[in-house]
Amino acid sequence: MAETSEVVIIGGGLVGLSIAYHLAERGVRRVVVLEREAMWARGSSARSAGGVRLEFSHPSSIQFSQYGLAMFQNFEDLFGISASFNPCGYLFITREPQRWDAMKELASMQRTLGVPVETLAPDELHARYSYIHMPDVVGATFCGQDGVADPGAVAYGWMRRAQALGVEIRLNARVTEIAQSGGRVIGVVTQDGAVIHAPVVINAAGPQARFVGALAGLDLPVFPYRRSVYVTDAFSGLPSEIPMTLEFENTSYIRREGRSILMGMSDPLEPSSDNVDTDQASLEKLVGTVLSWVPALEQASIMRGWAGLYEVSPDDTAIIGEAESLSGFFYAVGFSGHGFMHSPAAGRVVAELVTGAAPFVDLAPFALERFRYQTTHETFVI
Numbered sequence: 001m002a003e004t005s006e007v008v009i010i011g012g013g014l015v016g017l018s019i020a021y022h023l024a025e026r027g028v029r030r031v032v033v034l035e036r037e038a039m040w041a042r043g044s045s046a047r048s049a050g051g052v053r054l055e056f057s058h059p060s061s062i063q064f065s066q067y068g069l070a071m072f073q074n075f076e077d078l079f080g081i082s083a084s085f086n087p088c089g090y091l092f093i094t095r096e097p098q099r100w101d102a103m104k105e106l107a108s109m110q111r112t113l114g115v116p117v118e119t120l121a122p123d124e125l126h127a128r129y130s131y132i133h134m135p136d137v138v139g140a141t142f143c144g145q146d147g148v149a150d151p152g153a154v155a156y157g158w159m160r161r162a163q164a165l166g167v168e169i170r171l172n173a174r175v176t177e178i179a180q181s182g183g184r185v186i187g188v189v190t191q192d193g194a195v196i197h198a199p200v201v202i203n204a205a206g207p208q209a210r211f212v213g214a215l216a217g218l219d220l221p222v223f224p225y226r227r228s229v230y231v232t233d234a235f236s237g238l239p240s241e242i243p244m245t246l247e248f249e250n251t252s253y254i255r256r257e258g259r260s261i262l263m264g265m266s267d268p269l270e271p272s273s274d275n276v277d278t279d280q281a282s283l284e285k286l287v288g289t290v291l292s293w294v295p296a297l298e299q300a301s302i303m304r305g306w307a308g309l310y311e312v313s314p315d316d317t318a319i320i321g322e323a324e325s326l327s328g329f330f331y332a333v334g335f336s337g338h339g340f341m342h343s344p345a346a347g348r349v350v351a352e353l354v355t356g357a358a359p360f361v362d363l364a365p366f367a368l369e370r371f372r373y374q375t376t377h378e379t380f381v382i
């Protein structure tokens with residue numbers, strides 16, 4: 001027998017759970033989250049490095065981060081479980097003069113929005129962070145409000161609160177059809193043939209967002225790319241506290257993970273795929289790159305690693321809104337590696353859109369329609 005719901009959310013990752021919580025908090029009670037796996041938040045959300053930072057190229061992205069940061073800082077008071085936010089700061093380093101000019105310009109814009117970003121000349125950088133060996137560095141930015149939080153705890157906190165407010169989270173429920181009539185969405189069908197009628201359906205399917213969009217006849221340009229992360233054994237050869245430290249040109253980064261060091265890198269030569277295996281070649285590339293600027297890590301041993309999927313849009317910025325061609329079909333997708341830090345605000349703005357409230361942030365930079373005339377690109381991306 002067909003069921004009826006007010007809202008169906010496709011995807012039980014951080015973004016879907018945040019939307020569910022924010023909707024329920026606004027009084028929308030009949031919300032069902034459909035997750036194809038046997039467990040919620042097992043996709044990209046389970047593989048995140050947990051980074052949270054305020055430095056972005058668009059004011060709207062910065063406001064997204066500010067909302068998320070405040071929520072993570074107060075997560076225990078709000079949800080009864082700590083998000084383990086560690087304000088270790090973010091340090092972005094560049095060797096390219098042109099990029100450095102752009103970073104300084106963006107730092108001015110970021111400061112006007114209250115982001116306490118510092119610009120560091122090479123001698124200041126090396127004096128403050130002596131573990132960095134980069135003779136050709138041209139500059140760096142540091143923001144001490146940024147840090148790292150625990151995505152698993154955040155997902156759990158939202159899931160528990162959403163359920164307490166009446167949201168149903170249904171597992172093993174892959175959506176295979178999105179039903180529509182007269183230009184409106186009217187519900188979904190799952191793999192076991194269950195039909196759920198609903199006037200609002202939300203695509204929060206992470207790296208699978210394009211496939212789910214296609215079920216509604218919509219082309220959402222979101223492509224999965226593998227990203228690998230490795231963790232060393234307990235390592236005392238670096239200071240016990242270091243910022244999330246990222247070098248732009250090779251897109252590699254390191255941070256503390258307890259007494260260990262966590263490191264990652266994006267490989268621009270790797271094509272889009274669903275591959276989430278780690279392999280020796282990517283490990284060797286990462287280690288070689290990181291050792292070139294943090295030579296002390298030569299003494300560390302890799303203990304474990306994992307890979308997951310970034311869900312990448314053409315300009316590395318999320319795509320959020322309601323389909324022009326299908327009323328009632330919303331999407332919050334394409335977070336391009338920022339989906340943990342932006343999931344709180346994504347949940348809030350989608351809940352605002354669905355309930356007819358004005359979004360707290362200008363959503364123009366996230367509009368799907370921007371790709372018709374796109375000219376800008378997020379520059380703070382690793």
Ligand SMILES: Cc1cc2nc3c(=O)[nH]c(=O)nc-3n(C[C@H](O)[C@H](O)[C@H](O)COP(=O)(O)OP(=O)(O)OC[C@H]3O[C@@H](n4cnc5c(N)ncnc54)[C@H](O)[C@@H]3O)c2cc1C
Pocket residue numbers: 010011012013014015016034035036037040041042043044045046047048049050051052173174175176204205206207208212227228229307308309310311333335336337338339340341342
């Ligand atoms: C290695 C790595 C490091 C990262 N580091 C950071 C970081 O430091 N900071 C940061 O902000 N972000 C980071 N990210 C990105 C972040 O993890 C993602 O942007 C975020 O988790 C996306 O959440 P999501 O809910 O959209 O996707 P997911 O967690 O993938 O959730 C989507 C869900 O949809 C489900 N689904 C798909 N299709 C269907 C269907 N047809 N029916 C039902 N369910 C379906 C999937 O099973 C999945 O559970 C990182 C990602 C990776 C891989």
